[in-house]
Amino acid sequence: MNTKYEGFETPGITVDLSIFTVNETRLKVMLVRRAEVPFQGYWSLPGGFLKTSESLDAAAQRVLCEKSGVSDVYMEQLYTFGDPKRDPRSRVITVAYIALIPWQSLPQPASEKVTDLTWASVDALPKLAFDHREILSYAVKRLRAKVSYSNIVYGLMPKQFRLSELQSMYETIIDDKLDKRNFRKQMLATGLLKETGKKELAGAHRPAMLYQFKSKEIVFFN
Template identity: 50%
Template sequence: MTQSPWDRSLAVTTDIVIFTIRDRKLELLLVRRAAAPFQGQWALPGGVVGPDEGLKACATRALDEQTGVSGVYLEQLYTFGDPGRDPLRRVISIAYYALVPSDRLELRASAAPQAVGWFALEQLPPLAFDHCEIVALAHHRLVSKLTYSTIAFQFMGEKFTLSELQAVHEIILAQRVDKRNFRKWALALEQIEPTGEERRDGKHRPAQLYRLKFPGRVEIIR
């Protein structure tokens, strides 16, 4: 823990991966870089950690400042620190991620529309730095978490049908899920309970509406 000789050129930043689902697609929030390096290119929102600023506080602030998105529960993903990841200087970046319902994601009205936007994960533009790698890891973590936690449950609105929950899983996994097995699995977790209400969806017969037993809590499934 001795004095490091290269402090002058070192920066620590945070980068934030925000996923949402819109129009049955998994989408990602990107900002366009105003300065070099990679000027004009799309990148993850992020910022430099301030002298007295916590890491998550930095991520929360940078996300809000650059996109207007706030009130999101960010989880630390991984720290990226390859010496060559920024062509101008040494930058070590702590990545955070979240999966957020799209109705809670209003972008800052003052931001120029060409400076911030949503992109389908399957059709991303070229990204600055190693942000492509950060996004890939975040998606991988999200897919893993789907199988051993209730992360997707937290993504639902207050009341939802099992079909809606299944659709979220299918969109994140990018594959179909067997309806019967999914229902069995989702109910066996004992994380949701019927509300007693039903919703009619098109021609289908009315479907039971469920709610979370423990809203706001992502449970690890043993």
């Protein structure tokens, strides 16, 4: 270890992830139960220490994959939290990330009861470890804002979907109702969707056209 930082901090660096999904018209976030002190038994955001020669993005990807079993999903850096007292043990700075996973992409939980991982509705959160409540609030705020000026919801949709499902996704996240005709007009006007030609199979009602995104690119409007 070099001596370059005498008198300066050499804190631990972690990444913490707000991993979102939508299920049953609720915006949900992944929480893991802490096995160790401090905050033993508390729910917390999944996270972990940065490894040697690992970039921040790579660390976030690693944590994502470890906890969710998926990769290749939308992820972005959110903010860095560095209050000297945020970890009671010692100085730890955390770089927070947001990730989005379509509910359909999640592997089914193993049949034995998984009690150390849960998906909590963001409007019914338990007490969280560290400053994770603050981090999560900020993440939800960013997500809600970004939904209205980008096509970030792509990250939460399955490969193919009905327009009504897409509308429901928007409504769940922004927690408001949208007009069906206007919504469809606007979505199709973006030119980012294409019909698959296929129609929904089942249901005691008129079958819906299935759509998909032309590309995975995230675009900003306005």
